[in-house]
Amino acid sequence: MLLAILQRLAQMVFVMFGISALVFLIFFATPGADPAARIAGRNAAQETVEAIRKDFGFDRPLPVQYARMMTRLFVTQDLTSFVNRGLKVVPQVLSAAPVTLSLVIGAAILWVIGGIFVGVVAALTRDTFIDKGLMVLALIGVSMPVFWFGEVMNLVSQSRFHDTWLFSWVPGLGYKPLLTDPWGWFKTLIIPWFTLAALYIGIYGRVLRATLVEAYQEDFIRTARAKGLSPSRVMLRHALRTSLIPFVTMFGLDFGVLVGGAALLTEVVFGLNGIGRLTYQALLNLDLPMILATVMYASFFVVIANALVDVVYVLIDPRVRAR
Amino acid sequence: EDRAALMAEHRGGTMVLSAVAAAGTIDPMVNYTAEFWQIFQPVYDGLVKFKQASRAEGFVIVPDLAEAIPDATNDGKTYVFTLRKGIKFSNGKEVTPSDVVASFQRIFKINGPTSGSFYNGIVGADACLKEPASCTLEGGVIGDDAAGTVTINLTQPDSEFFAKIAVPHASILPGDTPIEDAGTKAIPGTGAYVIESYDPNEKMVLKRNPEFKEWSVDAQPDGYPDEIVYRFGLTEEAAINAIQNGQVDWLFDPPPADRLEELGTKYADQVHVNPLSAFWYAPMNTNLAPFDNVKVRQAVNYAVDRDALVGLYGGTVLAQPVCQILPPDFPGHEDSCIYTQDPGTEWSAPDMEKAKQLVEESGTKGQKVTVITEDNAVSRAVGTYLQSVLSELGYDASVKAISTNIQFTYIQNTDNKVQISVSQWFMDYPQASNFLNVLLSCASFTPGSDASINIAGYCNKDLDDKMHAAMKLSLTDPDAANAEWAKIDQAFMEQAPLAPLFTPKNVDFVSKRVGNFIFSNQFRWVISQSWVK
Amino acid sequence: MTDTALASQSVTEASPPRAGQSPWRRAARILWRDRPAMVALAVLIAMILACLAAPLYAGHVAGTDPFRSNLGGKIKVEGKRVPIMQPSTEGLGLGVTPIGPTWSAQYLLGADAQGRDVAARLLYGGRNSLFIAGTATLICLVLAAIVGVTAGFLGGVVDMVLSRILDVLWAFPVYLLAISLSIVLLSQGITIGPIEITAGSLALPIGIIGIIYVPYVARPVRGRVLALRNSEFVLAATGLGIPRWRILLSDILPNVMPMLIVYIPLMMALNIVTESALSFLSIGVQAPDASWGTIIQDGQTLLYSRPAVSLAPGISIVITVLALNVLGDGVRDALDPRTKIRGN
Amino acid sequence: MSEATGAMPAPTTLLLETNALTKHFTVGKTIRPGSGQTLRAVEDISITVHKGETLGLVGESGSGKSTLGRCLTRLYDVTSGDIIYEGRNIARLGSSGLKPVRRKIQMIFQDPSASLNPRRRVRDIIGEVLKVHRLRPRGEIEGRLGELMDLVGLRREYLDRFPHEFSGGQRQRIGIARALAVEPELIVADEPVSALDVSVQAQVVNLFADLRERLGLTYVFIAHDLAVVRQVSTRVAVMYLGSIVEIGDTDRLYEKPAHPYTKALISAIPRPIAETHERQRIILEGEIPSPLDPPAGCKFSTRCPYADERCRTERPVLKPLADGRSVACHYPLD
Amino acid sequence: MMQTPSPKTPLLDVSGLSVSFATDHGRVKAIDDVSFSVSEGEILAIVGESGSGKTVTLLSILGLNDPRTSFVDGSVTFRGQRILELPDRKMRRIRGKDIALISQDPMTALTPVHTIGWQIAEQIRAHEAISKAAANRRVVELLAEVGFAKPEEAASRYPHQLSGGMRQRAVIAMALSCSPALLVADEPTTALDVTVQAQVLDLLLKLRKDFGSAIVLITHDMGVVAEVADRVNVMYAGRIIERGTKVQVLSDPWHPYTWGLIASIPPLSGPRPERLSAIPGMPPTPETVPPGCGFAPRCRFAHAACNARPPVQREGERAALCVLSGETRAGHRASILEPVREAS
Numbered sequence A: 001m002l003l004a005i006l007q008r009l010a011q012m013v014f015v016m017f018g019i020s021a022l023v024f025l026i027f028f029a030t031p032g033a034d035p036a037a038r039i040a041g042r043n044a045a046q047e048t049v050e051a052i053r054k055d056f057g058f059d060r061p062l063p064v065q066y067a068r069m070m071t072r073l074f075v076t077q078d079l080t081s082f083v084n085r086g087l088k089v090v091p092q093v094l095s096a097a098p099v100t101l102s103l104v105i106g107a108a109i110l111w112v113i114g115g116i117f118v119g120v121v122a123a124l125t126r127d128t129f130i131d132k133g134l135m136v137l138a139l140i141g142v143s144m145p146v147f148w149f150g151e152v153m154n155l156v157s158q159s160r161f162h163d164t165w166l167f168s169w170v171p172g173l174g175y176k177p178l179l180t181d182p183w184g185w186f187k188t189l190i191i192p193w194f195t196l197a198a199l200y201i202g203i204y205g206r207v208l209r210a211t212l213v214e215a216y217q218e219d220f221i222r223t224a225r226a227k228g229l230s231p232s233r234v235m236l237r238h239a240l241r242t243s244l245i246p247f248v249t250m251f252g253l254d255f256g257v258l259v260g261g262a263a264l265l266t267e268v269v270f271g272l273n274g275i276g277r278l279t280y281q282a283l284l285n286l287d288l289p290m291i292l293a294t295v296m297y298a299s300f301f302v303v304i305a306n307a308l309v310d311v312v313y314v315l316i317d318p319r320v321r322a323r
Numbered sequence B: 001e002d003r004a005a006l007m008a009e010h011r012g013g014t015m016v017l018s019a020v021a022a023a024g025t026i027d028p029m030v031n032y033t034a035e036f037w038q039i040f041q042p043v044y045d046g047l048v049k050f051k052q053a054s055r056a057e058g059f060v061i062v063p064d065l066a067e068a069i070p071d072a073t074n075d076g077k078t079y080v081f082t083l084r085k086g087i088k089f090s091n092g093k094e095v096t097p098s099d100v101v102a103s104f105q106r107i108f109k110i111n112g113p114t115s116g117s118f119y120n121g122i123v124g125a126d127a128c129l130k131e132p133a134s135c136t137l138e139g140g141v142i143g144d145d146a147a148g149t150v151t152i153n154l155t156q157p158d159s160e161f162f163a164k165i166a167v168p169h170a171s172i173l174p175g176d177t178p179i180e181d182a183g184t185k186a187i188p189g190t191g192a193y194v195i196e197s198y199d200p201n202e203k204m205v206l207k208r209n210p211e212f213k214e215w216s217v218d219a220q221p222d223g224y225p226d227e228i229v230y231r232f233g234l235t236e237e238a239a240i241n242a243i244q245n246g247q248v249d250w251l252f253d254p255p256p257a258d259r260l261e262e263l264g265t266k267y268a269d270q271v272h273v274n275p276l277s278a279f280w281y282a283p284m285n286t287n288l289a290p291f292d293n294v295k296v297r298q299a300v301n302y303a304v305d306r307d308a309l310v311g312l313y314g315g316t317v318l319a320q321p322v323c324q325i326l327p328p329d330f331p332g333h334e335d336s337c338i339y340t341q342d343p344g345t346e347w348s349a350p351d352m353e354k355a356k357q358l359v360e361e362s363g364t365k366g367q368k369v370t371v372i373t374e375d376n377a378v379s380r381a382v383g384t385y386l387q388s389v390l391s392e393l394g395y396d397a398s399v400k401a402i403s404t405n406i407q408f409t410y411i412q413n414t415d416n417k418v419q420i421s422v423s424q425w426f427m428d429y430p431q432a433s434n435f436l437n438v439l440l441s442c443a444s445f446t447p448g449s450d451a452s453i454n455i456a457g458y459c460n461k462d463l464d465d466k467m468h469a470a471m472k473l474s475l476t477d478p479d480a481a482n483a484e485w486a487k488i489d490q491a492f493m494e495q496a497p498l499a500p501l502f503t504p505k506n507v508d509f510v511s512k513r514v515g516n517f518i519f520s521n522q523f524r525w526v527i528s529q530s531w532v533k
Numbered sequence C: 001m002t003d004t005a006l007a008s009q010s011v012t013e014a015s016p017p018r019a020g021q022s023p024w025r026r027a028a029r030i031l032w033r034d035r036p037a038m039v040a041l042a043v044l045i046a047m048i049l050a051c052l053a054a055p056l057y058a059g060h061v062a063g064t065d066p067f068r069s070n071l072g073g074k075i076k077v078e079g080k081r082v083p084i085m086q087p088s089t090e091g092l093g094l095g096v097t098p099i100g101p102t103w104s105a106q107y108l109l110g111a112d113a114q115g116r117d118v119a120a121r122l123l124y125g126g127r128n129s130l131f132i133a134g135t136a137t138l139i140c141l142v143l144a145a146i147v148g149v150t151a152g153f154l155g156g157v158v159d160m161v162l163s164r165i166l167d168v169l170w171a172f173p174v175y176l177l178a179i180s181l182s183i184v185l186l187s188q189g190i191t192i193g194p195i196e197i198t199a200g201s202l203a204l205p206i207g208i209i210g211i212i213y214v215p216y217v218a219r220p221v222r223g224r225v226l227a228l229r230n231s232e233f234v235l236a237a238t239g240l241g242i243p244r245w246r247i248l249l250s251d252i253l254p255n256v257m258p259m260l261i262v263y264i265p266l267m268m269a270l271n272i273v274t275e276s277a278l279s280f281l282s283i284g285v286q287a288p289d290a291s292w293g294t295i296i297q298d299g300q301t302l303l304y305s306r307p308a309v310s311l312a313p314g315i316s317i318v319i320t321v322l323a324l325n326v327l328g329d330g331v332r333d334a335l336d337p338r339t340k341i342r343g344n
Numbered sequence D: 001m002s003e004a005t006g007a008m009p010a011p012t013t014l015l016l017e018t019n020a021l022t023k024h025f026t027v028g029k030t031i032r033p034g035s036g037q038t039l040r041a042v043e044d045i046s047i048t049v050h051k052g053e054t055l056g057l058v059g060e061s062g063s064g065k066s067t068l069g070r071c072l073t074r075l076y077d078v079t080s081g082d083i084i085y086e087g088r089n090i091a092r093l094g095s096s097g098l099k100p101v102r103r104k105i106q107m108i109f110q111d112p113s114a115s116l117n118p119r120r121r122v123r124d125i126i127g128e129v130l131k132v133h134r135l136r137p138r139g140e141i142e143g144r145l146g147e148l149m150d151l152v153g154l155r156r157e158y159l160d161r162f163p164h165e166f167s168g169g170q171r172q173r174i175g176i177a178r179a180l181a182v183e184p185e186l187i188v189a190d191e192p193v194s195a196l197d198v199s200v201q202a203q204v205v206n207l208f209a210d211l212r213e214r215l216g217l218t219y220v221f222i223a224h225d226l227a228v229v230r231q232v233s234t235r236v237a238v239m240y241l242g243s244i245v246e247i248g249d250t251d252r253l254y255e256k257p258a259h260p261y262t263k264a265l266i267s268a269i270p271r272p273i274a275e276t277h278e279r280q281r282i283i284l285e286g287e288i289p290s291p292l293d294p295p296a297g298c299k300f301s302t303r304c305p306y307a308d309e310r311c312r313t314e315r316p317v318l319k320p321l322a323d324g325r326s327v328a329c330h331y332p333l334d
Numbered sequence E: 001m002m003q004t005p006s007p008k009t010p011l012l013d014v015s016g017l018s019v020s021f022a023t024d025h026g027r028v029k030a031i032d033d034v035s036f037s038v039s040e041g042e043i044l045a046i047v048g049e050s051g052s053g054k055t056v057t058l059l060s061i062l063g064l065n066d067p068r069t070s071f072v073d074g075s076v077t078f079r080g081q082r083i084l085e086l087p088d089r090k091m092r093r094i095r096g097k098d099i100a101l102i103s104q105d106p107m108t109a110l111t112p113v114h115t116i117g118w119q120i121a122e123q124i125r126a127h128e129a130i131s132k133a134a135a136n137r138r139v140v141e142l143l144a145e146v147g148f149a150k151p152e153e154a155a156s157r158y159p160h161q162l163s164g165g166m167r168q169r170a171v172i173a174m175a176l177s178c179s180p181a182l183l184v185a186d187e188p189t190t191a192l193d194v195t196v197q198a199q200v201l202d203l204l205l206k207l208r209k210d211f212g213s214a215i216v217l218i219t220h221d222m223g224v225v226a227e228v229a230d231r232v233n234v235m236y237a238g239r240i241i242e243r244g245t246k247v248q249v250l251s252d253p254w255h256p257y258t259w260g261l262i263a264s265i266p267p268l269s270g271p272r273p274e275r276l277s278a279i280p281g282m283p284p285t286p287e288t289v290p291p292g293c294g295f296a297p298r299c300r301f302a303h304a305a306c307n308a309r310p311p312v313q314r315e316g317e318r319a320a321l322c323v324l325s326g327e328t329r330a331g332h333r334a335s336i337l338e339p340v341r342e343a344s
């Protein structure tokens, strides 16, 4: 067990090193990103720019800069942003995390329930119009660009129909902390949840349907039916239970990258100051420390999610538990 | 008087402002953005300050922490300021001359962005720029705590001196302020409000300064709202919706084009349109083909349909076509347009024929041209339009939008070989040199540097000399100097290192409850003087 | 009776319906009978033809130039000449709104913010979107095949290194890569052998989209190769002394192909959507050229006044993705050797 | 070790001999060193195969028959021990050194559909072998393909078909034809008829017999159907948990098994023709132990009705009996 | 071994059962007019090669065919009740409780994610209203019954943790859990080793003795038939071509296919024949079954009459579907079976 954890850690270090080195190199290869000039501001005298360059150590060799930055990110944790100067990136990432978590967890609950519902209903009504209709809906969910769908949701709920009973409850955009204002938290997040989940309900519904249909060819389903079980029990306790395994793998990966900030477009569109928007802003500003912080955080979650998937695997698939 | 009555009636409440993104550090000596300079107004004070008043009155410089605006002595090289008594920082300490001295030193010690361009005329500044850490400004800024005076010595007379110390970079801060960019931790100020908290990804909260007692309504008036919350992160569309739904009171960014009509009709009484001292322009790299040929640059100026661009910006109400550098109503501005159908004082229509002919003559037809724009709706639209014009002129033109925050430094660096771009300039203070000298002097051009604001890379020694002369002249005879500036403006336009496009207007959309909207031409909406109750 | 077994053997073969039918032919036949898949294919072909006919439409039907700004132009609508960009006349007179759907050949779907014909741009945009998605899919599949096959076939250290690299790629912020690359290219351009990529070149979005989904495909390919490597027919070939490269070419690759083919429609769909996201971040197709993504983005700024501008490409994407997926399902079923029995 | 089988009446020449052949797998291994467990699939096996004979190899599932077969054909690298083929040790040869050996020793697999690449025509499947080994000049390949098809009793027209167009028996014939293409001397057949229907199985078994006669082949014939093994083999080896427990002449081994396991195995076969004498069926208790953790002494001791303390602690070696058989048992039955 | 029980009213009576499937090539008949019956406590073996329709027959009895792709004709009567027409709810009450299934492959017949104890308890609780604890106690008893040394521990194991033989015993325990009157076992020992097969067959016999359940045992192994069956039905190409008691069929087979089947089994004692007597050709697939006698293409004695549907030859319980009779039959049979008989 301990060894397994160590192995994960080694993996994580490798991935993090790879990504951070890449990010670093890309940053310094990008023209127009000279941090000294941008920190100095518009119309700055050359002396000022040089002074800042020296002050921030941008004149040092890249490996030294890399080492310094990584130390400040991980050891002293006082790495500050190039753009919002004085802003420590680590606490910033930590304070953005709950927003993203709220968004992603809520959406995940929705899409898991929705995906299972769609998949199960479609598999049960295989080849009927209900099945086909659901699959088409799922595809529409998959093919809608999320930023566009988000804007349309805003158009509808915040502007066009905001005065009608349907959407008058919708609060302004922005995040409300769960602890201080749970009801506001819920109300502000419900539309973003739905928007983000629409895509995944589509994907998961389709995948689940496919695995369920496949599972129904299996011998053990025949055994279950021969036992005289009701169709719903056969579906839920036997077919679904086994089909959840690929579902969980996908879920782990998607959840990992989303918590890591991949929901950036949703966050931007809905004014949620989460990791995604932080990443997005950092990218637009080419704010290297912030990019590094968010990316490290993201890769951390990707690896953690991978590890979690393995744990959940063990829970739902006893075959892995063997040995 | 009735200000007191209004105060009594409308004082209180929380005002909610919104911007798409925060603007970085809240160190007033470092931050160099319109967004935060505006919010610094009710927080920090300098020795002098732009008046917190409507329109052009906002250009007037009034005494702030100093009792009065001193006259120059020593051939215009020395100013002696007497500090007002009893003004306290929000940390409870009184403002003393040594705070002033420390503040000026701090500008250099923290490598303030304008330390080399605004404050390099102070005696001792050279040493400070070389060795910021040990900056003393020996003989430059001298405080006398006993007398309560501060003496500032310049190496040369400077007509723009007061304007330069009226901007937030010359804010007076407590002497013990740490010598480092304050970042997100607010430095105590003397204004009516203090920044209580700041999280660039969340919000900034301003509360009343408990130590504040109004000493000058012009410079630092008491504000109406008890609290000002500045939220960051809502997109423009979202912020407009929020204002319409009464959740937010104002947004910093210009409203998106597709909402303008709605705002102008359904919410007409909540919209305030005011002129800005700024212009949108297209700098053309005079060192790169095809724009190293003056005919090509002139052709672009002829060909651009400024009416179309005004339409892109939101129509005639929101912008005005221009074909010169200094904005209308700006010191030194004289109506003139040489690149129009029938040249005269005003732009009327593009002269495509002339433009095509010039291009023909230049022999550059068919060359590749890339327009670099910022990645936002208006800039992209302008760039796309320019690309369209350039193709019509016979070039193989394309347009490329890059991230707004990078574009500005990107187009400055000659290494990036930017041929033509779309940019804007907003004045720092109302002086012609702030446009002409800053944007087109040889000193502003540093090849290979990301900080080279002369984007066109245009260096004309002759005109450079004329500009220096005009600056000198304005010390003694501002009017004559302005006439000189007008000529310089025209001379530059003949060489056409850039194509002025239009002068934008500022659209402020406020919520229903916002009252007493005052717009200063210098720092725009005077936030603290509006009420929400 | 020594030879009866052998002799009478051939007489009674249960001969298959068509002899020598290759698995590909068989799949094509099954696909041909799959009505939804065929309808989807027809829709796709129609879509591609329409996009190919874009110059025809723009030049002869609509008579508009989809790439030139037309801010001052006027057109005839119901006999009246109206400006394409209509300034607001009421209230404060703020804003200029492009003309909306006209239901005539000119400006059928209205104009965008530059006064260009949305319908014509939609067709031109479709070319780019489909081209980008198609090429990116190809690149992605080729790369994924190379990486997946190499990792799976060679195994060991190579496999481990490649797998970790895939991990890095998966967790990497694509948009950073995209933004930076697009800026780097802007001033320098990149020359890779005979291919030169410059800013605004379609090669950029194609390259980016092509690369980012490599882990998505390479992982399952690797798994499949791993399984194939231990399969009996590969073992048999080894036992026959057939060289490894030959085994790779004739035994492994052909069996990875169906899997890759199944991914084509899926990746196409994914890529179209990704292209639109990249364009939303201005890293895709460069103005004035269009793609569905850029039109959506253009339309985004007109969402509140002219929703048709972003709706039209949105619907085009949905239809294409829908068709691709239905076709994809069909192809998957057709290539699945188990698909013998299907109800009708 | 060769004494073990040396007592065999060996009328013909020795073709293949193994010496303490061992194959271990590491399972559950991860990147960290020292992880994983050793699975002893084949342990310390010494057998001989003589020219022209058929050595049957039987044993329960997981006893290591296939692994042994794959080691003999060098599809697997062996962990230790020697494989001497025609006097040459082939156990450590690399892929280039193996090339000539591959032509001499061929393998036929259990699952005829899994061992044929579904995406290639029969012509390519067999033809590739001819080309790679340059067995025939280009022009004669076609003729040779036809010959091979004739040899295994398939129509020549079928050359252009794909594997999925054949029935199981036919597919197995293709597999045989492919193996025969290189003109091997020794064929290791790994359960070649297990996947076939009863009525087809006989056809293929007959084919094997025909080919042996016609081409003078030597077989190692792996199967778990003891009746089939009896039909085809001249000698039979019985495997249990990676080791050979008994080896000897087919008829003698079936009539009088010397190892309790062999006896149980043979008694357990259901007989289709009503038996004249009441058979004494031995029903073994318990399960076959895991090869990850085999019993310390005799591997069969956990299930053997006669096992005693010695069996549980001391591992018996394969010892020759008087009648030429060898058995690995402390108390061989008589 | 028990004598065939006196024929009372049969427990299960299948008559005229035909099942066809919708396939690519239209409808094909997988089984055609199959009739048989099973009395209480009897073991009926159905022998036949792969694809002859054994599994389909058995699934039809349980009503487990996919109604979308299969069409079932004929009648199945269980304890006098026609069960094919029963609504699903009622049918469910019979499944598992009165008729239990043991499937072909113990490796795949159990849901991999539940413990075997859970799966058995699930069946008990589906049919009987008893507490969880009581169900679990029954599970342990049952597992002990089928020969698990440590039944409590076994109950908490997952299928993959058991060997093939143990799994098959678990499946049997599950089938027995509601003491069904009829067990249908689909090749319960095919996937097992001989020694394990012997254990399982032993178990089935013991169960019949203890519980008195009737068993329909499907197999393709004549040896298994000989070992346990009372009566035998031989199936070929979807039809039952011969039926009788075990002794009748094994020692006096009527149908040439049965002869071939018996002859092709290598003998286990006595001298070994040079060659085996094989049936030439391959068993047909449902699509290729000739309209007349299904075996005719492979039959050495086929003649013109075989092109029509062969008559049923009957002698009491004994029947065969063949044109051959009396003398000719004995002669032909001798030509096939004599060499084998002699040998053994």
Ligand SMILES: Nc1ncnc2c1ncn2[C@@H]1O[C@H](COP(=O)(O)OP(=O)(O)OP(=O)(O)O)[C@@H](O)[C@H]1O
Binding pocket: D025, D026, D027, D039, D040, D041, D059, D060, D061, D062, D063, D064, D065, D066, D067, D068, D224, D291
């Ligand atoms: N590639 C492998 N990696 C790890 N273990 C293996 C491998 N191949 C075989 N084994 C293990 O080695 C042992 C012997 O397997 P082998 O396949 O040789 O048995 P077998 O006698 O052929 O069985 P069967 O009758 O089922 O084919 C088994 O326990 C098996 O799990």
Ligand SMILES: Nc1ncnc2c1ncn2[C@@H]1O[C@H](COP(=O)(O)OP(=O)(O)OP(=O)(O)O)[C@@H](O)[C@H]1O
Binding pocket: C341, E021, E022, E023, E030, E048, E049, E050, E051, E052, E053, E054, E055, E056, E057, E066, E069, E070, E104, E220, E285, E286
């Ligand atoms: N759902 C189905 N749709 C179409 N054809 C089917 C279906 N199920 C079975 N068949 C066909 O019916 C025939 C009989 O199949 P069945 O499974 O009953 O054979 P079996 O005798 O059980 O063979 P095995 O010994 O291989 O289990 C086969 O040819 C099979 O292809």
Ligand SMILES: [Mg+2]
Binding pocket: D065, D066, D067, D190, D191
């Ligand atoms: Mg094997």
Ligand SMILES: [Mg+2]
Binding pocket: E054, E055, E056, E104, E186
């Ligand atoms: Mg079956």
